[in-house]
Structure formats: C-alpha cells, structure tokens
Amino acid sequence: MTESTDAVKIADQALRIAKLVAPSADVQVNVHESSEGNIRFALGVVQSCGEESELGVNIRMVFGKRSASASSNQTDEESLRSLAERVASMAKSSPEDPEIMPLLGPQKYAQAPIAFDPAITTVTSASRTGVPAAANHIFSESGLVGAGFFEYAASEYSVANSSGLRASSRETSLGLQMTARTPDGAGSGSARGESHLVSGIDAVACAKVAAKKAKQSAHPKTLEPGHYTVVLEPPAVAELLGFLFNSLDARSIDEGRSALSRHGGASPLGELIASPIVTLRSNPADPDMPCAPFDGEGLPREPIVWVENGALKSLSYSRYWAAKQGKKPTSMGGWHLTGGVAESTDELVKGVKRGLLVTRFWYTRHLDPQKGLITGLTRDGVLLIENGEIVGPVNNFRFNESPFNMLKNCDAMTRKTTRVSSFFLTCVPAIRTNSFNMASISVAI
Amino acid sequence: MKIDRRELLIGAGALAATACASRLPVSFGAFGAAPKLSPAVAEAIHRAIESAKRAGASYVDARVVRRKWETVSTREDHIEWVSYRETYGIGVRVIVNGAWGFSSASRVDGASAESAALRAVVAAAANAHVSERPVVLAPAPLIKGSWVSPCATDPFAISVAEKGEYLIDLWRSARSVPGAKFGAGHITSLGEWKVFASSEGSLLEQKITRIAPSFSVTAIDPSIEGFESVRSELAPSLGGWEYVAQSNLKQNAQQLAENAVKKLRAPAVVAGERDLIIAPSNLWLTIHESIGHATELDRALGYEMDMAGTSYATPDKLHKLRIGSPIVTFYADKTTPGGLATCAWDDDGVETYRWDLIKNGVFVDYQTTRDQAAWIHERKSRATSYAQDHKSVAFQRMPNVSLAPSRSDISVDDIIAATDDGIFATGTNSWSIDQQRYNFQFSAQMAYEIKKGKIVGPVRHFAYQSNSIQFWNSCDMIGGPKSWELGGAMDDGKGEPMQSNAVSHGCPPARFRRVNVLSTRNS
Numbered sequence: 001m002t003e004s005t006d007a008v009k010i011a012d013q014a015l016r017i018a019k020l021v022a023p024s025a026d027v028q029v030n031v032h033e034s035s036e037g038n039i040r041f042a043l044g045v046v047q048s049c050g051e052e053s054e055l056g057v058n059i060r061m062v063f064g065k066r067s068a069s070a071s072s073n074q075t076d077e078e079s080l081r082s083l084a085e086r087v088a089s090m091a092k093s094s095p096e097d098p099e100i101m102p103l104l105g106p107q108k109y110a111q112a113p114i115a116f117d118p119a120i121t122t123v124t125s126a127s128r129t130g131v132p133a134a135a136n137h138i139f140s141e142s143g144l145v146g147a148g149f150f151e152y153a154a155s156e157y158s159v160a161n162s163s164g165l166r167a168s169s170r171e172t173s174l175g176l177q178m179t180a181r182t183p184d185g186a187g188s189g190s191a192r193g194e195s196h197l198v199s200g201i202d203a204v205a206c207a208k209v210a211a212k213k214a215k216q217s218a219h220p221k222t223l224e225p226g227h228y229t230v231v232l233e234p235p236a237v238a239e240l241l242g243f244l245f246n247s248l249d250a251r252s253i254d255e256g257r258s259a260l261s262r263h264g265g266a267s268p269l270g271e272l273i274a275s276p277i278v279t280l281r282s283n284p285a286d287p288d289m290p291c292a293p294f295d296g297e298g299l300p301r302e303p304i305v306w307v308e309n310g311a312l313k314s315l316s317y318s319r320y321w322a323a324k325q326g327k328k329p330t331s332m333g334g335w336h337l338t339g340g341v342a343e344s345t346d347e348l349v350k351g352v353k354r355g356l357l358v359t360r361f362w363y364t365r366h367l368d369p370q371k372g373l374i375t376g377l378t379r380d381g382v383l384l385i386e387n388g389e390i391v392g393p394v395n396n397f398r399f400n401e402s403p404f405n406m407l408k409n410c411d412a413m414t415r416k417t418t419r420v421s422s423f424f425l426t427c428v429p430a431i432r433t434n435s436f437n438m439a440s441i442s443v444a445i
Numbered sequence: 446m447k448i449d450r451r452e453l454l455i456g457a458g459a460l461a462a463t464a465c466a467s468r469l470p471v472s473f474g475a476f477g478a479a480p481k482l483s484p485a486v487a488e489a490i491h492r493a494i495e496s497a498k499r500a501g502a503s504y505v506d507a508r509v510v511r512r513k514w515e516t517v518s519t520r521e522d523h524i525e526w527v528s529y530r531e532t533y534g535i536g537v538r539v540i541v542n543g544a545w546g547f548s549s550a551s552r553v554d555g556a557s558a559e560s561a562a563l564r565a566v567v568a569a570a571a572n573a574h575v576s577e578r579p580v581v582l583a584p585a586p587l588i589k590g591s592w593v594s595p596c597a598t599d600p601f602a603i604s605v606a607e608k609g610e611y612l613i614d615l616w617r618s619a620r621s622v623p624g625a626k627f628g629a630g631h632i633t634s635l636g637e638w639k640v641f642a643s644s645e646g647s648l649l650e651q652k653i654t655r656i657a658p659s660f661s662v663t664a665i666d667p668s669i670e671g672f673e674s675v676r677s678e679l680a681p682s683l684g685g686w687e688y689v690a691q692s693n694l695k696q697n698a699q700q701l702a703e704n705a706v707k708k709l710r711a712p713a714v715v716a717g718e719r720d721l722i723i724a725p726s727n728l729w730l731t732i733h734e735s736i737g738h739a740t741e742l743d744r745a746l747g748y749e750m751d752m753a754g755t756s757y758a759t760p761d762k763l764h765k766l767r768i769g770s771p772i773v774t775f776y777a778d779k780t781t782p783g784g785l786a787t788c789a790w791d792d793d794g795v796e797t798y799r800w801d802l803i804k805n806g807v808f809v810d811y812q813t814t815r816d817q818a819a820w821i822h823e824r825k826s827r828a829t830s831y832a833q834d835h836k837s838v839a840f841q842r843m844p845n846v847s848l849a850p851s852r853s854d855i856s857v858d859d860i861i862a863a864t865d866d867g868i869f870a871t872g873t874n875s876w877s878i879d880q881q882r883y884n885f886q887f888s889a890q891m892a893y894e895i896k897k898g899k900i901v902g903p904v905r906h907f908a909y910q911s912n913s914i915q916f917w918n919s920c921d922m923i924g925g926p927k928s929w930e931l932g933g934a935m936d937d938g939k940g941e942p943m944q945s946n947a948v949s950h951g952c953p954p955a956r957f958r959r960v961n962v963l964s965t966r967n968s
Contacts, residue, residue, distance in 0.1 A: 039572070040941050042748040045544070045580075046572035048838040050942075051564060052534075052549045068605060070529035073551045090527055094517075095609040097524045125546075125568040132575045147751035149941035177941075179751040188750070255627070256665050257672045362754075363877045367888065367908065368965035370671035375886055375908075377879045379754075398877070398884050398910065400965070440910055440961070444754070444881035 007033040007055065007158035008168050014057050014080050015160045021084040025091070026062040026103050028161035030296060031055065035154045037125065041132035042147030051125060061087045062103065065096035101319045103163045104298045113290030115171035119198040120154045123174075128152075131176065131203045138207040139180050144214050146207070148178035152198075159298045169292035174201045175421075179380065180214040181445075187220075187393070188445050189213020190360065190380040192235065194419055196290060213359060217381035220393035222441070229355030230436040231348045231385070232406070234418040234428045236378075239361040241337060242423035243374050244403045248306065250315040250325065259372030259404065260312075272310045274407035277339045280307040284333030288417065289425045291333050299331040306335070307407075334425025340413025348412050348432040350388040356438070357383040357390060361399075372402040377442050396445070397438035409434040472595060472782035474789065479589035480640060480650035489558035490642045493537045497562040498644055502539035502546075502569070504582065505562070505644040508792065509535045509553055510835040513636035517605055519612040521620070521628050527605050534835035537562045541569035543579025545816075549836040583818035583826045585795045591650040592789035595782075596685035600634035600656050603686045608632045611689065615660045618698035624709065625702035626672075627663040632656070632689065633681075635935060635947065639792075647794040655785055655947055657681030657935050658689045660698060664705035673709040673905070675701055675890050678726035678872040680932045680949070682783050704891055707903050714892060714904040719962040720867035721909060722860050722954060727889050728848070729932025729950035730873045735913035736768070736775050737846040737950065739882040740802045742811040746820060752941050754880025757913065758808055760821055766808040769917035774849040775803040777812055779828060784845035785933045785947035786831075792839035793830040800827060802846065806918070814841045833944040840940060845933075847951035854925040857954040862898040863922065868907065868962060869893045869900060873932075875908065886910040888965070906966040916957060924953025 011031040018027040037051035057080065060069035068090035072083045131150040139146035151174070158168040177192040191209035193201055232240075252258035253268065260268040274280075284293050284301035293301055297319065305313045314330075322329040342348050349357060364376030377398050384391045414429040482490070486509050493507040511533045518526040534551040535558050546569025550557040612630030619625050635655040642648045661676035677697065682688050723731065738756070743749050745756040758766065769775075779786050779797035790796055793815040802810050813823060814830040831842035861869060872890025879885070892907035893900045911919075933949030 038942060040751075041575070042750065043746070044577035046576050047748060048545060048547060048840065049568050049572060050547050050549065050836065050838055051568070052551065052561075052836050054534075054551045054836070066524075068527035068529070070531070072531045072533075074531075074533055086529060090529060090605045093604045093606040094527050095519075095524045095606060095613060099520075099523070099525075125564065126571045129571045129575045136575065136577075145747060147748065149751055151942060177751060181747065181750055181755075185755070190751070257627070257663055257674075261672075263670075362880055365875050365877045367875045367886075368906065369674075371965070373965055375875060375877045377877065377884065379880055396879065396884075398879070398886060400886075400963075439963070440884060440886075442879040442884035443912070444757075444879035444883050 007031040007156040010055060010057060010075055011158040011160040014059060015162065017080045018059050018061065018084040019162060021081060022061055022088040024063065025088065026162050028060045028103050028159065030058040031158040033156040036152065037123065037128065038149065038151035039128045039131060040149045041135065043145055044136055046132060049125065057083065059084055059087045061091045062100065063091055065098060065100050066094045067091050067097065067100055068094055099320045103161045104165050105163045106165055107167065107294065107298055107300050109167065109293040109300050110285060112169055112293050113285040115196050115290035117172045117197045120152060120172045123152050123198060134203040135178055135207040138204065138211055142211040144180045144211055145183055146178060146180040146210065148176065150176045157292055159294065161298065165298045167294045167298050171292065172196050174198060176201050176203060176206050178206050178210040180210040182214055182218050185445060187214045187218025188380050189217055194421060213381045216383060217393045220395045223384060223394040225397060225438050225440050227435045227437055229352050229432065229434045231345060231352060231355065231357045231430060231432050233345065233359050233430050234420045235360035236358045237337065237428040237431050238420040238422045238426045239364055240374060240403045240406050241335065241426060241428060245423065247372050248316045250317045251321040253315065259370060269312055269315065271312050273312045273404055274307050274310040275410040276310040277413065278307055278310050278407050278410060279339045280335060280337050281305050282332040282335050286333055286336055286427065288427045289334040289419050291425060295331045299329060301331045301333050304330065304332050334427065336417065336427045337429060338417065340415050340429045342412050342414045345414060345430045348414065348430055349385050349390060351412060351432060352385040352388060355385045357385055367400055372404050373400060374402060375400050396442040398440045398442055399437055400439040401437045406433050473780050473787065474592050474594045476789065477591035479648055480591045482640060485554055486640060488555040489535050489553045490640065492555040493535060493558040493562040494642065494644050496559040497537060497539045497566050500563055500566040502541050502566055504540040505537065506641065506794065507535055507537050507558065508639055508641050508832065508835060510637065510639040512834045513601060515601060515634045517608040517612065517632045519609060519630040521616050522613055524609050532834050535561060536832065536835045537565045538838060539565045539569050540580050541566055542573035544569050544573035544576045545580055546572060547838040580816050581819040582815045583824055585793065585815055585826065587646045588790065588794060588796065589648045594653045594683050594787065596654040598686040600654065600686045601636060612660065615694060615698040618695065619662050619702035622699060622702035622706060624664045624666050624706040625662050626665045628660065630660045632658045633935060641790065641792060641794050643794050649790050649794055651788055651790065653788060654685050655681060655683055655935065656685060656688050658692065658694060660694060660701065662702045662705045664709045666709055669709055673705055675705040675708060676872065677701055678890060681785060681935050682931065683785055683787050684783065708891060708905055711903040711905040713964045713966050714868065714907040714962060716962055716964045716967060718959040720864055721957045721960045722864060722867060722869045722895065723957065724857065724871040724954050725930035725952045726872045726932055727870045728952045728955060730876055731885065731887055732846060732848055732950045732952055734876065734878040735882055735885055735916065736803065737843045739913065740811050741841055741843065742813045742817050742820060743841050745811065753939050757881050757883055762808055764807065764809060767806050767918065768803050768808050768914055769806040770920050771806045772851065772923055773803060773806045773917055773920050774801060775846060776801045776849060777827065777844045777846050779844040781845040781847065781949065781951060783931055784949040785935065786843065786845045786949060791828040791830040792832050793826060795826045795828040797828045812841060812844060817841060831946055833946065837944050842939060842946040843937060843948045845949045845951065848953065850926045850929045850953045851923040854927060855922065856928055857924060860922050860924065860954055860956050861895055861900060864895050864956065865897055867895045869895055870907065883912050885913060906964045908963050908965055910961045910963060916960065919958045919960065920955050921958055922956035924955065928953040
C-alpha cells in the first residue's frame with residue numbers, strides 16, 4: 001500500500017478551479033482517494049490480482065434549478081479544469097429540476113469513530129498470498145477443492161463546497177470470502193469475513209468454516225418444497241434484510257408505491273412490522289462497523305432507531321421530501337439488528353422441531369414490490385433439523401419470501417451479531433423464523 | 446516479439462471511419478489500419494512491456510482504456526439526475542514463472558506505466574509460489590489494426606437539454622392516460638476507447654459506443670389495491686444517438702401508460718403448468734442466465750465457484766448432454782451487428798468470430814479465452830476476454846449468445862394462433878437463477894392470457910419457474926428470421942472484484958410446453 005495523498009487538498013483545488021470556471025455556480029466537490037489491492041484464487045492457482053492507488057474527483061454544479069455532476073480519475077490542474085468545464089456545460093444545458101435542494105452549509109459532525117487501521121500498510125502483494133496458501137493447505141488436507149477472494153483498501157473521503165461545507169474522513173476495509181467443494185461436486189460450503197481492522201481477517205478460520213460446511217452439505221437428500229421453520233445464519237439474514245431499506249423510503253410510501261403504503265395514505269409508523277424481540281438501529285459510530293460521520297452530500301450521519309421491539313419507528317427521508325413534509329432528512333450508518341438472547345446458533349437449532357439451517361442466500365431479487373416479496377435461492381449448505389438436532393443435508397431451495405415475514409415470524413435470535421455487508425454495512429445475528437416459503441427445489445450444489 | 450516505440454508511433458489512419466476490406470458487413474463496424482498513438486500512450490505501452498520483460502515476464506500485455514459513462518434521468522416532467530463519469534489509465538498484465546500478475550495506474554506516462562508493470566511482475570512472482578499449475582496461452586496470430594463500432598451520432602455530443610427534453614416528452618404522452626401517476630426516463634451512454642498491445646507484437650485500437658434508453662410508467666388506482674409499473678422493452682444497443690432517435694419509444698409512450706393501467710386492473714394469473722409463449726424482449730434474459738452463463742468454461746470447471754458459481758454443463762457432458770429440443774440451436778458471436786458485446790478483437794487481442802454452443806439441442810462447445818483453451822485441450826481461444834476498464838483484469842466474459850431462428854417464416858402471431866391455452870410474456874422484470882444454472886424464475890413486464898389461439902387480455906402477478914434443461918427441452922415452436930430481435934444488458938456482473946460487461950442476446954419468440962407458472966400474490 002502507498003501512503004495516502006491529501007484528498008482535502010485536491011477537493012479545495014477542484015473547488016477553486018470550478019469556481020473560476022463558473023463563478024455563478026454553487027459547487028460541491030467530492031474526492032475519494034483509495035489505495036487498494038486484491039487477490040483471487042481457485043483450484044490451486046492464483047487467478048488474478050490487482051492493486052492501484054487512485055484519486056477520483058466528482059464536481060457538482062448548481063445554477064438555480066439546473067445541475068449536473070461529473071467525475072474523473074485525472075486530477076492534474078488541466079484535467080480538473082476540463083472536468084469543471086464539462087460539468088458547467090452539462091448543468092447549464094440541463095432542463096430544470098424543481099426539486100433541487102441548495103447545497104448544505106457548514107455542518108457539525110460527531111466525533112469520528114476510528115475506522116482507519118494503520119496496519120493496512122502491512123498488507124502487500126507478497127503477504128496477501130498467505131490467504132491462498134492457507135486456504136489451499138486446509139482444503140487439500142480436507143480432501144476438498146476451493147476458491148476465494150481477498151480484497152483490502154484504505155480510503156479517504158473529502159467533501160468541500162462553495163457554501164463553506166468541509167468534511168473528510170479516512171477508513172480501511174478488508175473482505176474475505178471462500179468456497180470449498182467436494183471434488184465430486186456433491187457438497188459446497190462457504191464462509192466470509194470482513195472488518196475495518198487487519199487483525200479482523202482470519203484466513204485460516206474462514207477456510208476451516210468453508211471446509212466444514214462443504215463436508216456437512218455433501219450428498220443432500222431430497223426434501224419437498226413448503227413452509228419451514230428456518231434458522232438463518234448471518235449472511236442469509238443480511239441479504240434479505242437489505243431489501244427492507246427501499247420499503248422504508250417515506251416518499252414511496254406517501255406516493256402509494258411501497259410495500260409499507262397503507263390504504264388512504266395512513267402512516268405505517270408505530271405498526272408492529274416485526275416480532276417484538278426485533279430492534280433495528282443504525283449508528284455511524286457503531287464500534288462493529290464504524291463509518292464516515294457524513295454522507296455524500298455532507299449531511300451528518302446520526303443514530304437512528306428504525307424498528308424498536310417490533311414497531312416501526314422511523315422512515316427514510318431525502319432532503320427534498322423531508323423539507324416538503326416538515327421532517328428531518330435521513331443520513332445513516334450501517335444497520336445493526338439486535339434483540340436476541342440465544343448464546344449460539346446451536347441454541348436456535350435446539351428449539352426447532354422440524355426445520356432447516358440455511359447458510360446463505362444467492363441471487364436475490366424483487367419479485368412483487370407491492371408485497372415486498374423477494375425471490376432467491378439457498379446456497380452452500382441447507383441442513384435438516386429434527387427435534388432440535390441436525391439430521392443431515394438436504395437440497396437447495398428457491399424461496400419466495402419477504403423480509404417483513406422474516407422479521408415478523410422471528411421467535412429467537414443470537415445475542416452475538418456478525419458484520420456482513422450486502423447492500424450496505426450491516427451487523428446481524430443468526431435468527432430463527434417460522435413459515436418461511438421454500439417455493440421450489442434447486443438441484444444445484 | 447519486441448515492440449518498438451517508433452513502431453507504435455508510426456501508424457496509418459487511426460480509427461478512420463472508412464471501412465476497409467472486411468470479412469464482415471459494414472453494420473458490424475469499420476476497420477482501419479494499425480493505430481497511430483499519441484507520444485504519451487506509445488511511451489507508456491513501450492515502457493510497460495519492455496520493463497516487465499526485463500524484470501522477468503515471459504508475456505506482457507498493456508491496455509490503455511478511457512471509459513465514459515453518462516446518465517440523464519427524468520422523473521415525470523423534470524430532470525432528476527445528470528451525471529458523467531470518466532476513467533482513464535493503463536492496466537498491465539504479466540506472466541512470471543507461469544503465474545499471472547496485474548497492476549494498473551491512472552496516469553498514462555512512461556514512469557507510471559513502468560511502475561505498474563514492475564508491481565505486476567512482483568505480484569506474479571509471489572503468486573507463482575502459491576500456484577500449482579502454470580498459465581498456458583493458446584496461440585494467437587499477431588494482429589495490428591483499429592476498429593470503430595457503428596455510431597452515426599456520438600451520444601456524448603448530444604446535449605443534456607436534448608436528452609432531457611426527449612425523456613420529458615415521453616411523460617407528456619404518458620400522463621394523458623388516466624391512472625398513469627409516475628414516469629421515469631433514463632438515457633445511459635457508454636463509450637470505450639482502448640489500445641491493446643502485447644509482448645507478442647499485437648497492437649490494436651478500438652472505439653465502442655453503446656446506448657441504453659428506457660422509460661417506465663407507474664399506475665395507481667385508489668380503488669384497487671397496490672400499484673403496477675411497466676417499463677419500455679427497447680433493448681440497449683451498440684450505436685449512438687441515432688438508435689434513440691429512430692426508436693419507437695415516443696410512439697409507444699402512451700401505449701406503455703395504458704399497459705400499466707391495464708396491468709393494474711388485470712386479474713391474477715392462474716397458476717399451474719401452462720404453455721408459455723415468450724417474446725424476444727423477455728426470452729433474451731432467460732437465454733443469458735440459463736445458456737450464456739452455463740457455457741462459460743471457467744464456471745464449468747470450478748474457477749468461479751466462489752462468486753458466480755459453477756455450471757450444469759461440465760466438460761464430461763460435451764457432445765452428450767441434450768440441453769434443448771432438436772429445434773434449439775444457440776450460437777456465440779461477438780460480431781453480431783448491434784450486439785453490446787460486439788467488437789473486432791477481445792482483450793487478449795484475439796479476433797472475434799461466431800461458433801455454436803448448443804447444436805440441434807446438444808451441448809457442443811464453451812466460451813473460452815487464451816488462458817482457458819488448453820483446459821479442454823483446445824488450441825484456439827474463442828476470443829471472449831474482456832476487462833471493464835483499465836484497473837480491471839481481463840478474464841472470460843460472455844459474448845453475444847443467441848438462439849437461432851427457425852428456417853420457416855413463423856411469426857409470433859402464428860405461434861399464438863397455434864396455442865389453445867397459454868400465457869404470452871413480454872419484457873423482463875424479476876430474474877433469478879441458482880449457482881449451477883438449473884432453477885430459474887422470471888417475471889415479465891406484461892403477461893397475457895391466450896385462449897383458443899387468441900390473446901384474451903393481460904394478467905397480473907405472473908412469474909414462471911423452471912429447470913434450464915427441462916425448459917429448453919420443452920421448446921416446440923421457434924419464430925422465423927423476421928421475428929428475431931436483440932435484447933441485452935449493459936451491466937452483466939461477474940468476477941471478484943465485480944466487473945460489468947455489456948452483452949446482447951438475439952432470439953425469436955418461442956413456445957414452451959407445460960411450464961410452472963406462479964402467481965406471486967399466492968407465493
């Protein structure tokens with residue numbers, strides 16, 4: 001990794017140039033400086049790798065009700081001038097947007113959480129090969145084949161605008177994912193890990209979990225589709241939970257085109273949309289997933305309670321819709337799902353008379369937006385549970401189910417939560433939920 | 446073969462718009478002579494290749510890529526979003542001790558390129574220690590030339606005003622329909638300019654322009670529960686602004702709104718095993734997911750197991766597995782006119798061409814790259830290597846994969862007339878398939894009940910679910926050449942880190958017997 005350059009300095013430089021190009025424009029500059037690398041491996045070889053340090057600049061200009069934005073990774077003086085001229089030309093040419101909001105002025109941000117790990121500089125093109133080395137060793141010892149991906153980045157975000165707003169933040173992020181399969185293709189398991197800390201990534205532990213899952217899932221028996229009690233491991237929970245976010249958009253609800261829209265325009269706030277044990281919060285200073293204390297507009301991210309004891313407490317407002325409705329605009333950190341008391345996933349399994357333990361979901365998509373219905377498939381291990389014990393692997397399923405039902409029918413969760421990002425940062429427990437619609441069989445392994 | 450810097454600078458008409466003698470129709474694009482590069486690009490490529498070779502690389506390629514992406518979005522009668530993104534840089538890929546290494550730089554000059562090349566060499570040397578088998582490249586002829594995709598009017602030269610007004614005008618047509626409450630328009634333009642040079646001596650320049658217009662309408666009726674949206678079915682395409690200007694979007698905007706209202710008021714589909722007639726505007730995505738991805742060799746062998754998954758089409762099934770009925774033939778073709786994946790050479794520098802994947806229903810071939818051909822004892826790459834930008838490593842990406850039309854002049858009306866009881870589906874909506882490409886489920890923009898050879902009316906909450914092999918084996922009618930259309934996506938994802946690939950799929954309408962139809966309302 002290379003030393004980071006000064007994103008703040010580039011933001012100020014781009015702002016100065018943009019104002020010279022278009023003195024009458026309101027201007028905002030967002031800079032993202034990153035130094036990142038990755039390595040990808042499969043079947044005993046390194047497939048690809050990459051590393052680059054890059055600085056991306058986005059300039060947005062507003063002329064009254066007209067605006068446009070443009071970004072580039074070329075940050076010399078001439079390139080910035082050219083970029084500013086392009087934005088000015090596009091913005092002036094754009095039809096008007098009556099919903100345009102003025103740029104934010106100076107903001108106060110909460111004490112920035114420490115999201116940056118200086119140890120990121122110890123990750124190099126040589127040291128990262130330790131990930132495939134560890135995985136290859138464990139998979140080989142287990143009589144399995146496997147693959148994986150490790151990526152890491154140090155980033156700096158900086159925002160500067162002509163209304164006096166200045167914000168900057170640094171963070172590191174590391175992610176690891178592995179899949180192990182039996183050589184005959186009869187079993188497949190996966191595991192993942194992510195952290196803002198270098199020490200939070202454990203390739204050996206990840207490979208061991210993937211290997212264990214591959215063996216556990218091998219030679220599945222056929223089980224008919226139907227509604228099952230399921231214990232969902234954190235990756236499955238995070239994947240389905242992420243779809244909830246769009247449903248919380250206040251404007252869509254008010255306009256009658258959200259799963260939370262109510263007849264006659266009634267507000268869903270206060271409704272029990274989840275089991276009483278469920279609480280969903282976001283907090284930029286969450287120690288498990290710290291992030292920048294501001295969003296792309298420079299709006300301060302604040303702690304938000306979305307669902308408390310099952311009741312809907314907050315909706316998401318854009319700046320425009322908030323102003324129109326007299327509400328506060330939303331700027332959030334990662335989602336943290338809490339409320340569980342179970343000490344382990346095993347404890348959740350013990351409470352199941354007949355059901356399924358699901359490792360993760362795959363290829364999830366909206367199916368019926370009016371019901372918040374999502375379709376997708378199970379992957380990398382579905383285990384049949386009978387009388388509180390895992391009996392053995394069964395086939396994968398396609399599910400047609402909604403995150404609302406997942407949370408409403410949830411009767412237990414683990415106390416421990418795990419950081420698993422899907423659409424955005426989330427920290428979720430394993431959960432047990434009933435009457436989960438496994439709609440058809442997938443013979444894929 | 447050593448590339449000489451002087452050679453890089455000396456070219457004939459770079460990217461000349463005049464077509465040279467070509468093996469392909471002019472609609473495919475225009476070939477030109479070897480490129481004449483700017484001094485900065487020539488210097489960067491020269492130093493990348495020579496420094497990597499001096500440092501021990503047995504193979505080197507360098508790609509200088511400029512990628513432009515513009516989106517103009519409207520909401521009802523006003524602009525919602527105008528954005529432009531451009532990236533520029535050089536990516537250097539090397540083989541050292543039999544292992545790949547890659548690195549990139551966002552500055553295109555000699556020093557930055559050399560630095561990237563040396564980082565790639567260091568990485569490759571480290572990777573070699575944890576790689577059990579060496580990379581083997583299939584032979585590729587040395588080629589020098591340039592190519593420009595067909596584009597009469599550069600979409601980036603069309604003002605935001607014109608694009609915005611075009612989209613707002615669609616809403617003006619749509620809003621006259623009672624019940625049409627919301628409208629959203631988008632025009633996305635994608636431009637790629639790239640130079641590829643290899644240590645073997647190939648030197649290629651390509652300029653590719655793609656465009657994707659779309660418009661959707663949402664209908665709400667207070668007396669009926671819920672809402673329904675319908676999106677235009679015009680495919681994204683290789684081409685420029687002329688594709689939008691000559692399209693039927695404006696003529697169809699009001700009809701689109703009427704369809705949204707009709708869909709909202711339509712009865713729920715009757716679930717069960719039904720005969721399905723699928724229009725090209727929906728079937729292209731089913732082809733993409735169930736055939737296109739299934740015949741990627743890296744997936745089939747397990748190299749994509751960690752992300753995209755594997756495939757039902759494993760090498761032991763070549764020339765044996767019946768994936769479709771005997772009337773079903775699929776071919777791959779990166780030279781299809783208008784195809785989003787169409788180009789003259791892939792990102793390995795190999796000339797593109799057409800070949801069969803499924804012949805008369807039987808699985809006969811894969812999509813490969815230079816480093817994959819040897820895995821199945823082939824000596825020729827199928828030229829399907831692609832990298833989305835300079836900082837992404839090139840790997841196997843889907844070419845245009847298409848369903849061949851029937852030889853008979855069969856129209857969609859003929860297929861409907863021949864169907865006693867079924868559903869006719871158009872336009873893509875929800876889509877999902879498992880990691881081995883067996884179980885898929887798709888919905889549609891519009892679905893219509895068919896009774897006794899006639900369309901009765903639209904139905905709501907429609908989706909179909911099947912197994913790829915079962916589905917294609919149930920195909921018993923395929924439209925003729927006149928009914929063949931391209932569909933496609935600008936942003937097919939694959940790889941880690943995820944890369945985006947634009948790809949098209951041509952097909953006629955086709956009929957499938959006894960497919961599992963579900964009503965999402967009862968799911």
